[in-house]
Amino acid sequence: MISQDTNLPELWSLIGTATWETAYMVAITVAIGGVLGLGVGLALYATRAGGLFANRVAFTLLNLVVNFFRPIPFVIFIATVQPLARLVVGIGIGNKAIIFAMTLAAMFGIGRIVEQNLVTVDSGVIEAARSMGASRLRILTTVVVPEALGPLILGYTFAFVAIVDMSAIAGAIGAGGLGNFALQYGYRQFDTVVTWTVVLIIVAFVQVGQFLGNTAARRVLRR
Amino acid sequence: MALVELRDVHKTFAPTKRGGAPIEAIRGVDLDVEAGEIHAIVGYSGAGKSTLVRLVNALEQPTSGSVTVDGTRLDQLGERDLRRVRQGIGMIFQQFNLMRSRTVWGNLEFPLRLAGVGDADRQRRISELLHFVGLADKAHAYPEQLSGGQKQRVGIARALATNPSILLADESTSALDPDTTREVLGLLRKVNEELGITIIVITHEMDVVRTLAHRVSVMEQGRIVESGPVIDLFARPREAVTRRFVSTLVEEVPQGAELEALRRQFAGRLIVVDVEGRTSQSDVFAALATRGLSVEVVQGGVNRVGPAVFGHVTLAVRGEGVDDAVAEVGRLEGVEVLA
Numbered sequence: 321m322i323s324q325d326t327n328l329p330e331l332w333s334l335i336g337t338a339t340w341e342t343a344y345m346v347a348i349t350v351a352i353g354g355v356l357g358l359g360v361g362l363a364l365y366a367t368r369a370g371g372l373f374a375n376r377v378a379f380t381l382l383n384l385v386v387n388f389f390r391p392i393p394f395v396i397f398i399a400t401v402q403p404l405a406r407l408v409v410g411i412g413i414g415n416k417a418i419i420f421a422m423t424l425a426a427m428f429g430i431g432r433i434v435e436q437n438l439v440t441v442d443s444g445v446i447e448a449a450r451s452m453g454a455s456r457l458r459i460l461t462t463v464v465v466p467e468a469l470g471p472l473i474l475g476y477t478f479a480f481v482a483i484v485d486m487s488a489i490a491g492a493i494g495a496g497g498l499g500n501f502a503l504q505y506g507y508r509q510f511d512t513v514v515t516w517t518v519v520l521i522i523v524a525f526v527q528v529g530q531f532l533g534n535t536a537a538r539r540v541l542r543r
Numbered sequence: 544m545a546l547v548e549l550r551d552v553h554k555t556f557a558p559t560k561r562g563g564a565p566i567e568a569i570r571g572v573d574l575d576v577e578a579g580e581i582h583a584i585v586g587y588s589g590a591g592k593s594t595l596v597r598l599v600n601a602l603e604q605p606t607s608g609s610v611t612v613d614g615t616r617l618d619q620l621g622e623r624d625l626r627r628v629r630q631g632i633g634m635i636f637q638q639f640n641l642m643r644s645r646t647v648w649g650n651l652e653f654p655l656r657l658a659g660v661g662d663a664d665r666q667r668r669i670s671e672l673l674h675f676v677g678l679a680d681k682a683h684a685y686p687e688q689l690s691g692g693q694k695q696r697v698g699i700a701r702a703l704a705t706n707p708s709i710l711l712a713d714e715s716t717s718a719l720d721p722d723t724t725r726e727v728l729g730l731l732r733k734v735n736e737e738l739g740i741t742i743i744v745i746t747h748e749m750d751v752v753r754t755l756a757h758r759v760s761v762m763e764q765g766r767i768v769e770s771g772p773v774i775d776l777f778a779r780p781r782e783a784v785t786r787r788f789v790s791t792l793v794e795e796v797p798q799g800a801e802l803e804a805l806r807r808q809f810a811g812r813l814i815v816v817d818v819e820g821r822t823s824q825s826d827v828f829a830a831l832a833t834r835g836l837s838v839e840v841v842q843g844g845v846n847r848v849g850p851a852v853f854g855h856v857t858l859a860v861r862g863e864g865v866d867d868a869v870a871e872v873g874r875l876e877g878v879e880v881l882a
Contacts, residue, residue, distance in 0.1 A: 448640035451600055451711075452654040452701075453629035462653075466644040540644075542685060 326513035331505055338501035339521060341415065342487055345497055348419050349483050353426030354476060360386065360427055361434020362460060368439075372446070372456040372464075389428045394486050397425055398493055418495035422486050426479060433475035441467045470541035477533025481526050488522075498522050544614065545575035546709065546741050547599055552608035554594055568594040569605070570765035576758075578708075581735050581742045583752040583773070585788055586762035592745040595762065596711050599743060600632040601625045613708065630658050633702025633740075637714035639694040641686040647673070647697050648682045654704040672700040676730060692723035699730055703738070710734060712744040716751055724748075728755050749792045753777065753848055761785045777846065778819060778853040794844045796855055797881065801842075806882050809841055811861035812869045817877035818845050819853045827858075830872050836862035857881065 364386070366372045367379035392400060398421045402412045405420040441464050449459045465472070488499025498518050506515030554569035568591045576582045586592045597603040598610050601617045610617045617628060641650050651672055655665045673679045676696040686694055695715060702710055712731065716724040732755060734740050744755060752759050752773060760770040763784045769776065777793060780786045786795075796815050797805055805813060816827050831838050842857035860869060873880040 442638075442640065444636055444638050444640035445642055447602065448634070448636060448701075449653070450602055451629055451632070451634040452657055452705075453626040454653075454657050455626060458657070463642060467642060469644060542687075 326511050327505065327509065328511070328513050328517060331514060334505070335498075335501065335518065335521070338496055338498045338518070339525075341495075342484070342497040342499070342522075342525070345415060345419050345422065345487050345490065345495070346480070346483050349422040349426050349487075350476070350480055353423040353483070354430060354479070356423070356427040357430025357479070358434055360431025361438060362465075364431060364435040365438040365464070366456075366460060368435075372460060386428050386431055389425070390432065394421075394425055395489050395492055397421060398489075402493070413493045413495070415490070415495045415497075417493055418487070418490040418497075421493075422483060425486060426483055429482060430476070430479045433479060434472065437468045437471040437475050438464055440471065470537050473533055473537040473540060477530055477537070480529045480533065484522065484526055484529070498525075544611075546578040546613055547574065547576035547743070548609075548611040549574040549595075549598065550609045550611075552595075552598060552605045552610060554591075554598065554603060555606045567765055569598070571608075572765070572767050574760060574767060574770075576741060576743055578741055579735075579739055580757045581731075581744060581755055583756035583759040584743065584745050584762060585747065585749070585752060585759055586784075587747065590762040591765040592762055593713060596713055596743055596745050599709070599711060600629050600634060602629075630654070630705045631707050632709045632711060633699075633705075633707040634711040634713065635695065635698040635702050635715045637717050639686070639691075639698045639718075641694055641697055641701075643686055646683050646685055647678065647689070650686070650697055651701055651704055654701060658705045660705075668704065672704060675703070676700045690723070691719050692726050695719065695723075695727050696730060699727075699734065703734065703740070708741060710740050710742045712742060712746075714745055714747070717746070717748065724751070725754075731755060747788075749788050753792060753846075761788065774848045774851045774853070777848055778851075793846050793854060794842065796879070797842055797857055802881060805841055805857065805859070809839065809859035809861075811837075811859055812865055813841070813857060813859055813881040814869060814872060815843070815855050815857050815879045815881055817855050817879075819877065824856075827872055827875065827878060831858075831860055831868055834862070834864055834868050836860050836865055836868055 360382070364379065364382055367375045367382065369376065389397070398418065401421050401424055402417065405417040406412045409416045409420045411417055445463060445467060446459055449463045454463070487497050490497045491500030491503055498521060502515050502518035505511060506518055549572050552569055552572045556566040556568055558565050572595060584592050584595060594603060598605055599612060601620070605618050612628065612632070615628065617625065620628065642653065645653070648669060651669045652665060655668060660668065670679070673682055676699055678693060678696055678700070681689060681693060686697070689697065716727050719727060728751060731742060735742050744751065746752060756773050758771065759773050759776050760767045761776070761782065761784055762768070769782045769785045776785060777789055780789045816824055818824060828838065839859045840856050841859045843855045845852060845856070846854045869880055872878055
C-alpha cells in the first residue's frame, strides 16, 4: 500500500524547516493575539450591562466589530486584511503577513473566549472586593482574572489548536509551515506518505500543546 | 449623633426590562444605628434589606435622602473617597464570597494590601486575625477545603482586617446549619463585645435577632415599619409583619381553631398566665393547688431575650370548685380566662 515512489527521504530537512515555521507562526500568534484577545475579552466583559465599567455604547460597538470579523472564513479573512497587513507589517504575502492575519483573527476569537470565561466569575466575590474598597481596575486584574484563570488556560489551549488549524492555509499567501508543506509536497504530488507524515507531526504538535494546557489548568484548579 | 444615620432615603432602580416599571427598593427610610450596638434588620425577601445595608457602605447610592456614617455624608462623596470609607466598613455575606483562587491567607491579605499595609504588619495582622477567629491551622487551606462555618469565619476575619468600626452582615448565617449558625453568632457577639464594633445584621431568622441583636428594625416593601429594642418587639409586636416574624419563635395566645382544639382535648377550664412578671406564676399555681385542683400546662412558652423574660403559658384546670378558683385567679393582673 505504501507507495514505493515517495519522496519522503529527501524531504526531511524541508519538513524540519516547515515545522520550525509553524512553531514560530503559532507562537507569535498565541503571544500577541493572546494579549490582544485578553484586552478585547476584558473590555467586552467590563463594558457589558451590569459590568464594572458598564457602557452600552462601547459594548455595542465592540460586540459588533467582534461579531463582524469572527464569522469570516479564515482563508477569506486573509484576503480581507491584506491591505492592512501591507500597512502594518509592510508586506501582504509571506510569513509576516500570515502571522498578522492570524494574530488579528486570534484576537477576536480569544476575546470572545476570555469574555465567556470571565462572566462565570461569581458576582458575589466582585461585590466583596468592592466592599473592601478595591478600585474597579484593581478588581479586574487582581480578582476577576485570577478567579477565572483555570478556565482561561483551557480557553487559550482551545485557541492554540484553532491557531494551528489556521496556519495550515498559510500557503494561500505564499507563507510556509507544515500545512502548506503537506499540501505542496504531499497532496499535490499524490505522495500519501508525505501527507500523513506531516499530519502526524501536526497532531503531535497539537497534543503537546493540549497536554501542557491541561496540566497547567489542573494545577490552577487544584484537581 | 448616631454612627449611622439615614434620613428620608429613597432608592429606585431602573427597570430591568425596557419599558418596565422602575423598582422602588427603598421608599423613605430613617434609620439610626448607635455606635457599639448590634442592630438587626428583619424582613421578607424583597423587602429592601439588602439594598438598605448596601447604602451604608455606598455599594449603592441613594436616589434621594442622606446617608451619614461617622459624620460623613456618603451620598456627597466621589468614588475615590468612597473607597477609603469602605475600608472602614467590613461586610460579610450569605455565600461567604471568598476568592477561590487564593488560600485563607491570601484572602485575608487582599484587604490589607488594598489598605497599603506593609509586609511585616500584614503578616502580623493576618496571624492575629486567624487566631481571633480560631483558624490558625487553616492559613494555607483553600476555601473549598473548609466547611461552611469555617468559610464564614474567614469572611469575618477578612471583614475585620482593616479594623473597621462597622460590620455589615448580609444573611451571614442563612446558608449554615443550626450548630454552625450558633458558632458564627458567638463569633459576631465576640466581635461586638471585645472589639466594640457596631454590627448591622440583615436576617429573616428571628433566632438570630433574639440571640444577637440589641435593637431591631422591621422592613416591609421598602419601609421600616417598626423599630425598637429587641425585647419590646418580641413582647409587644405592633405591626402584622412583626407579629408574623415573632410568631416563628414565640407561641401566641391560643385563639380560634387552636383554642377550639384545646377545649375539645382538655376538660375543665383554660387560663393564660403572662410570664412577664406582674403576677408571679407561683401565686397562680399556689392558689390553684391549695384548692386541690389539677393543673396542666397545655400550651405556650417562656422566652428569654438577654436578661428579660416574656411569653405565656396556657393552663388546663380541673377539679371540684374550679369555676370559683378560676374566677378568683382571673382577677390577678396578667391572667386571662380563655374558657
